[in-house]
Each structure stands twice: as structure tokens, then as C-alpha cells.
Amino acid sequence: MADSDLRGEAYEAEHVHAVYEQIASHFSSTRYKPWPIVSQFLTTLPPGSIGLDIGCGNGKYLPLNPSIYILASDRSTNLAKIASSHQPQSAIVADSLALPHPLKTFDFAISIAVVHHLSTVSRRREAVAAILGVLRKGGRALIYVWALEQKGSRRGWEEGGEQDVMVPWVVKGPKQVKPRKRKAKTETDEAVSMPVEGGGDRTFQRYYHLYRKGELEEDVVVAGGAVVESGYEKDNWWAIATPRWET
Amino acid sequence: MKLLTLNFLTCARKACKATNAAFPLHPKDAELEIVEVELSPLFVRNILPRVEWEALRTLCQDLGLPQLPATAPEPGELFTPNPSDGVEGEGIEEVGEEGEPTQTLKDLHHVLLETTIREGKLVCGSCGHEYAVKEGIANFLLPSHLV
Numbered sequence: 001m002a003d004s005d006l007r008g009e010a011y012e013a014e015h016v017h018a019v020y021e022q023i024a025s026h027f028s029s030t031r032y033k034p035w036p037i038v039s040q041f042l043t044t045l046p047p048g049s050i051g052l053d054i055g056c057g058n059g060k061y062l063p064l065n066p067s068i069y070i071l072a073s074d075r076s077t078n079l080a081k082i083a084s085s086h087q088p089q090s091a092i093v094a095d096s097l098a099l100p101h102p103l104k105t106f107d108f109a110i111s112i113a114v115v116h117h118l119s120t121v122s123r124r125r126e127a128v129a130a131i132l133g134v135l136r137k138g139g140r141a142l143i144y145v146w147a148l149e150q151k152g153s154r155r156g157w158e159e160g161g162e163q164d165v166m167v168p169w170v171v172k173g174p175k176q177v178k179p180r181k182r183k184a185k186t187e188t189d190e191a192v193s194m195p196v197e198g199g200g201d202r203t204f205q206r207y208y209h210l211y212r213k214g215e216l217e218e219d220v221v222v223a224g225g226a227v228v229e230s231g232y233e234k235d236n237w238w239a240i241a242t243p244r245w246e247t
Numbered sequence: 248m249k250l251l252t253l254n255f256l257t258c259a260r261k262a263c264k265a266t267n268a269a270f271p272l273h274p275k276d277a278e279l280e281i282v283e284v285e286l287s288p289l290f291v292r293n294i295l296p297r298v299e300w301e302a303l304r305t306l307c308q309d310l311g312l313p314q315l316p317a318t319a320p321e322p323g324e325l326f327t328p329n330p331s332d333g334v335e336g337e338g339i340e341e342v343g344e345e346g347e348p349t350q351t352l353k354d355l356h357h358v359l360l361e362t363t364i365r366e367g368k369l370v371c372g373s374c375g376h377e378y379a380v381k382e383g384i385a386n387f388l389l390p391s392h393l394v
Contacts, residue, residue, distance in 0.1 A: 009391075050255065069290075075388070081384055090251070092256070092386070098389055099387075100387040102255065102257050
């Protein structure tokens with residue numbers, strides 16, 4: 001693993017953006033079940049609320065509440081295309097550190113499994129600040145990141161472990177395909193079998209920063225926000241944040 | 248991309264974002280496409296107060312679309328009065344059930360949600376940077392020297 005000062009934009013271009021662009025359709029086929037905290041956040045918003053889904057992936061959260069308007073964005077063109085099918089919502093291609101939105105405007109924002117792909121602490125905090133910056137006074141953002149503390153998971157990461165990790169995404173070749181039942185519970189970050197032309201497995205490595213307990217709340221405060229509520233849900237830390245406004 | 252989407256977009260460059268000149272972005276060489284979207288009268292009614300009407304008018308003008316009225320329609324113009332209600336002068340919030348959506352509401356639905364830019368560019372009025380729209384998807388990634 002490279003030192004923190006070697007990471008940054010170029011590093012993420014190779015170890016995050018390029019990977020998602022290549023695995024987009026396979027990734028999307030495994031992303032269909034919304035996380036409960038996210039569902040609850042979106043479905044309890046008042047009708048007519050307007051907001052952003054920053055790092056929307058395949059847009060699996062866009063159909064949950066048709067009485068609100070969500071403008072979704074992703075760094076991957078292939079994922080944004082998939083996400084754009086959910087009417088009446090919209091999807092564009094944008095970078096979470098250079099959002100093309102008017103400031104202090106939106107009622108809500110969600111950033112689900114996105115900030116942990118930024119490879120330095122200053123870039124992660126910049127991303128949180130960018131999310132807070134588009135919210136109107138009293139607006140709320142739900143930020144959701146992978147936890148370091150997931151002893152119960154197959155990956156076995158736990159407190160005190162390395163926080164900057166590479167996580168493989170395996171696209172199975174046709175010869176290795178075994179029919180496998182999809183799990184009924186919330187999906188894990190695990191590739192399911194999918195044939196690839198040419199045969200053989202292909203493994204893509206994605207960079208993640210695993211958040212330790214309390215770290216997300218720290219980032220929110222440093223970025224100029226206040227934590228309204230926060231918690232842990234199935235291997236992830238989440239926080240609902242609101243911008244702190246000078247009175 | 249829908250015209251409604253443009254209501255919530257500006258230039259991605261930090262220096263432009265806070266300026267009035269960057270909003271709205273100006274379409275250039277735009278190829279329009281009508282994409283049918285199921286009418287949700289309440290969605291249109293609820294979203295309307297969040298639409299910058301002047302910007303939408305400018306946009307329609309830029310695109311050569313029929314001119315919009317000078318001011319946004321009032322909530323009362325969006326639904327026919329509910330016959331079972333009969334109370335005059337009440338806002339629709341007070342009415343238990345909305346009447347039928349008017350042509351005004353349907354026209355708004357068509358402009359905001361069904362009229363889309365399929366191909367073209369979106370130009371920032373502040374710095375002049377052009378963002379491409381391809382197959383209906385606008386791309387706001389900046390070249391590294393502009394970040």
C-alpha cells in the first residue's frame with residue numbers, strides 16, 4: 001500500500017474510477033437491494049423535496065420515493081447511464097469534489113458507499129464539505145461508509161487493523177461458473193458468477209478507506225457540519241449531517 | 248437530460264459556482280428529444296415552487312421552444328376546481344382532493360420532464376467552458392487544469 005501522500009486524484013483514477021467503469025454492468029447486476037437506513041431516510045422526506053444522490057452507482061435508490069426529485073451523479077459514465085432510467089429522476093456524470101450544483105439549495109443529499117473511495121483524509125473531508133455545501137439551511141445529508149469494525153463479516157476486518165485496503169472484485173470466467181443462489185439478505189460486497197467473453201476470471205482491485213468508529217462524525221464536524229444522528233448498520237458507519245450556519 | 252435537471256445545475260468550477268453568470272448553463276447545438284414520462288400531477292405541483300422560472304424561460308427561448316408566460320403559474324391554475332368542494336378562494340392545500348390537472352399543468356410536465364437534450368453542449372456563462380451531453384447524459388468532469 002502506498003503512503004498517504006502518494007495517494008490522491010491520480011491514484012483514485014486508477015484504483016477506483018477505472019475499475020467501476022469496467023465492472024459497471026456486472027456491479028450493477030449485483031446491486032438491487034437498498035440498505036434499510038437509506039430507504040428510511042428517503043421515504044420519510046416530505047413530498048416535493050429536492051435532493052442529490054452523489055455517487056449514485058446504478059441508481060438503486062432512485063425508485064424508492066417517486067414524490068421527491070433526485071438528481072443523481074456518478075463518476076462512471078456507464079453507471080450514470082444505467083441510473084438514468086429511473087423516471088422522474090435524473091442522472092449525470094460528475095465528480096463528488098467538483099459538483100455542478102448551485103450551493104445552499106437542496107433539501108437533502110445522500111452519499112452511499114462513496115466517500116470511502118477517496119484516498120486521503122483531506123479529500124474525504126473535502127467531499128463531505130462539498131455535500132454539506134449544496135444543502136439549504138436545515139437540509140440533511142445521509143453519508144454511509146464501510147466500517148473497519150466488521151468482525152462478523154467474511155472479510156474479518158476489525159478494530160486496530162489496516163484502514164487503507166484494496167478489495168478485489170472478481171468477474172468469473174465461463175468455465176468457473178457455478179450456479180449460485182442469490183442471498184435473500186442485504187447483498188454483501190461479493191462478486192457473483194457472471195460469464196465473460198474470452199474466459200478466465202478477471203480480478204479488479206478497488207481502493208477503500210475503512211472507517212473506524214467515530215471517524216465519520218469527525219470528518220463531518222471538520223467539514224463544517226453537525227451530526228444529527230449516526231450509527232452502524234451491517235458493516236457500515238452512517239451519519240445524518242446538516243451544515244452549521246453562522247447565525 | 249430533462250429541462251428540469253438544468254434547473255439544478257451550474258458550472259462545476261469552484262470560481263464559477265457562486266456567480267450568477269454561471270446559472271443557468273446555456274445549451275449549444277442542442278438536439279432535443281421528447282421522452283414520454285408518466286404524468287404525476289402532484290409531483291409537478293410540488294416541484295414548481297423550486298423551479299427558477301426566469302431561468303426556465305431563458306432556456307426555452309435558447310432552445311427555440313414556445314415562449315413561457317412571464318411568471319410561473321399559480322397553484323390554483325394547475326387543477327380544475329373540485330366540484331364536490333365548491334369553496335371558492337381556497338388554496339388547493341385546503342382542498343381534500345385535487346381536481347383534474349389542467350392543460351397548464353400538463354404543459355409544465357411536458358416542458359420540465361419530457362423535453363430532453365439528447366446531444367449537444369452546455370456552456371457556462373461565466374467561464375465559457377462547454378460540457379458535453381451525449382445520449383442524454385451530461386458530463387461535468389473537468390479537465391485537470393480547470394479543477
